Amino acid sequence: MVTLAQPRYIAAHGRDVEVKALVKSRAEPGLWLEEVPVPAVGPDDVLIRVLRTGICGTDLHIFAWDDWARQNIPVPLVVGHEFVGEISALGAEVADLALGEIVSGEGHLVCGRCRNCMAGRRVQCSRTASVGVNRAGAFAEYISIPSGNVWRHSDGVDLDVAAIFDPLGNAVHTALTFPVLGEDVLVTGAGPIGIMAALVARHAGARFVVVTDPSGYRRRLAGSVGLTLAIDPGETPLSEAMRELGMREGFDVGFEMSGKPSALRSMLAAMCHGAKIAMLGLPSEQFAIDWGHLVTNMITLKGIYGREMFETWYWMSVLVNAGLDVSPVITHRFACEEYESAFSVVQAAECGKVVLSWADR
Ligand code: NAD
Ligand code: ZN
Numbered sequence: 001m002v003t004l005a006q007p008r009y010i011a012a013h014g015r016d017v018e019v020k021a022l023v024k025s026r027a028e029p030g031l032w033l034e035e036v037p038v039p040a041v042g043p044d045d046v047l048i049r050v051l052r053t054g055i056c057g058t059d060l061h062i063f064a065w066d067d068w069a070r071q072n073i074p075v076p077l078v079v080g081h082e083f084v085g086e087i088s089a090l091g092a093e094v095a096d097l098a099l100g101e102i103v104s105g106e107g108h109l110v111c112g113r114c115r116n117c118m119a120g121r122r123v124q125c126s127r128t129a130s131v132g133v134n135r136a137g138a139f140a141e142y143i144s145i146p147s148g149n150v151w152r153h154s155d156g157v158d159l160d161v162a163a164i165f166d167p168l169g170n171a172v173h174t175a176l177t178f179p180v181l182g183e184d185v186l187v188t189g190a191g192p193i194g195i196m197a198a199l200v201a202r203h204a205g206a207r208f209v210v211v212t213d214p215s216g217y218r219r220r221l222a223g224s225v226g227l228t229l230a231i232d233p234g235e236t237p238l239s240e241a242m243r244e245l246g247m248r249e250g251f252d253v254g255f256e257m258s259g260k261p262s263a264l265r266s267m268l269a270a271m272c273h274g275a276k277i278a279m280l281g282l283p284s285e286q287f288a289i290d291w292g293h294l295v296t297n298m299i300t301l302k303g304i305y306g307r308e309m310f311e312t313w314y315w316m317s318v319l320v321n322a323g324l325d326v327s328p329v330i331t332h333r334f335a336c337e338e339y340e341s342a343f344s345v346v347q348a349a350e351c352g353k354v355v356l357s358w359a360d361r
Helices: 008-013 056-063 067-072 159-163 165-174 193-202 215-224 238-245 261-269 291-296 310-320 338-347
Strands: 018-024 031-038 045-054 082-090 102-105 142-146 151-154 184-186 207-213 230-233 250-254 271-279 301-302 330-335 352-358
Touching: 008 271, 018 338, 045 102, 045 159, 056 067, 056 338, 082 142, 082 159, 082 165, 102 159, 159 165, 159 330, 165 193, 165 310, 184 193, 184 261, 193 207, 193 215, 193 250, 207 238, 215 230, 230 238, 238 261, 250 261, 261 271, 261 291, 330 338, 338 352
Parallel strands: 184 207, 184 250, 207 230, 250 271, 271 301, 330 352
Antiparallel strands: 018 031, 045 082, 045 142, 045 352, 082 102, 102 151
């Protein structure tokens, strides 16, 4: 039996108090910092006082109000899904978490009843709901999520790194889908998730980790974290990089992290027979690839979505504890009130991960 503690804010200011949140409150480009009620806490929910949040490509789509956002986002909606915070209140049925614990949340709420959920393969749930997309998100002083989605961090975790466990999870999920020990790994797309996946492959014992990206900023960022090579796909053919490294038969494992057709095509051409490709990059439309090449070279191509619940989260925590340092990927930090500047930086893509601060501990 657990008591429902008063969230600090409510205890200090009374029940009717409203809290700051970034809201998609109008069906037009933009986001607005508004006052909203403290989210409701059901019997199995956890109320989290948000400390830091990360901005993701999805948030940019919502900000810009593009076709995808128009079709998928209910208005009004508190947005955002990458966060860390401290537990502020527990629903009456939550028994295994404690006030004050530092936690993040898995942003995909699974149905629990579909075939895959029933089999324990929650990442493959056919009816997920998403924090900050279909239900109230994390760009707020408080978020309420089901206790089953809460991930408790290790003691002493860096709050900025904890804030980006969601995309780090995409990176870990991709990077550890196929064995990389001793393998040569090609990563197309040196965005924050591509660079983190490359770092995980390195940490997991890959021999060469080569990344490609047309953006000079992103190649420099990739270069600064100690990967084997960061090349411009428009300037240096992968065959030349392979020659330089003394590779004979192509890359063993590929991570497609850009969603761009030309990236997947050039990757396919540079892989060895029997290679494995994990594809996280989300193409915006259909495109053709050389399927004959994929078949005759016996290449496996696997789509990657979200994070394994909760094996990926476990790996993230232990890898970070064991010295995996993804902090160089965080290049900008802003107070939540400066969200417009933060979104412009992400929009311009001259950045790694951008973190917004909502509160100090
Ligand atoms: P990002 O947009 O910051 O990074 C993508 C990078 O790819 C950019 O640096 C861009 O310059 C680079 N790029 C563009 N064309 C390229 C080409 N031809 N070759 C190589 N690189 C190229 O995105 P991110 O936040 O790092 O996310 C990576 C991808 O993963 C995006 O496509 C995103 O939509 C997708 N994503 C998927 C999931 C999932 O669950 N499947 C989750 C999060 C993000
Ligand atoms: Zn399900």
